[in-house]
Amino acid sequence: MDAFEKKTLKARFPSWLVTPESLLIGLSMAFWFIMGKLDHSFLQWEVQRELSTHIWETALMALPMTLIILTGGIDLSIGSIMSLSAVTAGLLHQAGWPMPMGCLAAMVVGMACGWFNGWFITRFKVHPLMITLASMAAFRGIAEGVSQARPLSGFPESFTRMGNDAWLGLPIAGWIFAGSLAMAAWIMHAHRLGRCIHAIGYNEQAARFSGLRVDRMLLGLYTLSGLSAAMAAIMFMARRNTAKADIGAGVELGVITAVVMGGVSIFGGRGTLAGVCLGLFLIHETREFVSWHWSRDELNLLALGVLLILSVVFQQLLGHKQAS
């Protein structure tokens, strides 16, 4: 440890206890206990399963976002990519294309947008924050222009069933997320790419000098992020039977909140998928419970903000140092 660093609480506890993930598990347990005491009807499986439909899109987009933030970057444009993909699928459906083709086109558009971000980040070395800030505005604007701000709906029943049906107890969207999570976990652990992502986040220069194809990987990550936004758009369209230019607005905030709460360092290099899942879970439960029990939406915002601040403060106090 650096001689200048103060001695932290970390040294006094076993190492596995003071990780952000353990803290989140502890917080979750505490919350369940409190929720159970306050309002037991909230903890029923039926209720939880139905309420879970609100979180799957955010969860899906949080996976590539985790990978991107692990490399030290960020992607603010996922909400706008979601809008653009949805509008694409909606317009093509209106033009008479079959729904699967429309979805495919939406995914292609999403990947193209993600690739656009990645290209400027890798080829022209623009900072991810800057380019995704700009593309956030640009993509949403294009979605609005192309759709003339009209809503597009009337999707076929076979499509909307995907959004509302459940299979083996879990909504189909949940299965999509589970599959993506499995894939992401495989990438991070079994595949070389996982180690490379950590290496890039820890020290990009060193990673380059080690011979890693940093540019290729970053390009792939941002494209993947665009693809996940497109898939989230499709899931949303199936669930709510509508495609409009404003459906992704504000989504990036929720995703980034979940990721940073999950203990992923914003500077890159440190973080786990498990933590992000826990963070998503915690945010979702808090949000739903505050609405369920108190029915005052303004309290929701307050609770979420305080939760985020408290959780990161505790992470810091427990000595989890943010690498810089």
Added chain:
Amino acid sequence: MTMKHCFSLLSPRHLLRGFLITWILFLSACGPSAPSETTETVTDNQAAAAPKETITIALIPKKKGLPYFTSCASGAEAAAQELGNVTLIYDGPTDGSPEKQASMIEQYALKGVDVIAVSPNDPDVVAPAMRKAREKGIHVIAWDADAVTDARSYFVNQSTAQAIAYGMVDTMVQDLGGPEIRAQVAIVTAYLTAANQNIWIEHMKTRMADTYPNLELVAIKPSDEDQKMAFKVTQDLMKAYPDIKGFFGISSVSFPGAAEAIKQAGQSGKVMVTGLATPNSMKAYVKDGTVKSVVLWNTAELGYLTVQVGAALAQGTLKAGETTFEAGKLGTKKIEGDHVLLGDILVFTKDNIDQYDF
């Protein structure tokens, strides 16, 4: 933190352990589902056996925090108190997000309220949630803004969209001095994607084309529910079109912004502005002459009527096919198909604005 430490934490074993612990705890915390209360779908044709003890009505506005909806809620609360056996829950998205509204509807459906009354931000987005609620046996009605027809049993309408739009155009023509006056007008709307506003704009365009050919609509600009933006847009439009004579502020946020811009430009009385807003937010402008007329309706009565309709549905006293409805102290209200009509729009002017406080 060393690289080794990073990787050891990520090892599949740790992940798996963490997950298993989490899920086991979660599943054990979740109890079994509550015994299904009413499995029969309650259609509105069936009358309940006996008057219910307590009726829970969830009143969902488009955007909580707008004084327009707060005033509706006060009327609704009054109705709840008057009826005695009604518990009113008033909650809505503070950001006006349709997705949030749909989530709230789903939550209320799970909680098992008796009636959900929603003013949809986006009818298509909330329709699936509304239908799901109806399948659970909950009465779902729309108020203030209509939903998809098969997703709700009744729509408590303050006035038809057409009447509101025509009312605004007619008021503008009156303020300008008559239908023979040639004038350029502009519309300052909310978001370009706002469903209600877009319906009104379509009707307004029809009215102007059919009845008032001397009016020329030069621009429709959004204000994104930001007063400052409405202010700026109005300011810019006045400069870009020096001959513009009238503005429509068709959202309760854009109307005061537009009025302020006209006032600060010194054009009070020369450039007309009308639109939809609560009388309190426009009182100062009406008093100093910037605004001649404000179009709205009695919002408290709208909330009152909504609760009355909801309670009657839950009790079973309102059946399909009826053409009138007894709405407590409001008297008899007409029902056209599945629309319960409050009445006409109200126009607030210098003469009557002091009578209202909302």
Added chain:
Amino acid sequence: MNPSGSNPNVQQAWFSLLKSRTAGLACFTTLILVWMSLWNPTFLAWSNMRDIAVSAAPVCIISCGLMLVLVLGEIDISVGSMMGVLAAAMGAMASASRWHLPPGVAMIGTLILGVFIGAINGWLVAYLKVPSIMVTLGMLTALRGVTEVIMGGQWITDLPPELRSLGTGTWLGIPICLWVTAAVVLISLWLIHRSTLGRRIYAIGSHPKAARLAGLPIARTQCLVFAWTGFLTAVATLVSVPQLSVVDAGIGVGMELLVVTCVVVGGTAVSGGIGNLSGVLLGALLMTMISTVLIFMKLGENATYWSRAIQGLFILGAILLEPWTRSRKKP
């Protein structure tokens, strides 16, 4: 956000890039002004220029503070919600139907509240070492909730005339908010170029480790910069919110994005250490001018749907100016 290297050549390259960025922005602005004056001569009228400046004033004021935050290597995305809560507090304090305090007390109260919230941000970042993006992200959400609670479903429609004059009044023919903006800019210039604090900010931003080894008071500087941003947000609230007669709960939504865009377009490096005030001001002016330009161009109804796209493409263009003027490859 990894800080750029400490290589003097890198610094030199950045500075020349920055000068070219400011020059580029100035050229771009002049081009737009010239083009618009040909398209519609009323665009250059004093009243229009004045109104554009008044509209850009709050963005400029907050950008001065946010630029220093970015130079320091941090970020503050809570300024929009801060503005909302300050507007609500100011309204609640001054309104006759709420707490009915004298206007002077309301003004000072708002300023103190701004400093206080900024200081909380700063304290969390500096002393608890929480990354600024997390703190300000949490604050963004929490403060918006507080705003809604304060407003309580009602708007404030009766601000006293003394407060309104802050927004609408003029002095020697120039609106008060422009005077205040000029004062803030002058103070910021002094802060950056003449004060030790300014030098420290740039030093810490360019190389935190070296700054720490040199014994600079990093925590105190961070705290001060965030408190200063909070103060400037309060100032911006005081001069812009009273321009309108109604205080609603949605004030400031999206402001942080606008300010960060202005600052970034103006050439401040997100990684820290580089920042130029003139670039920031030009960026703020340009961003505010776009919507006016689009209205003046009278492109027709369909074009309205494309205005957001045009704004986005414009920001893209401004940001992408950078790689083309870059003379060396970033390591």
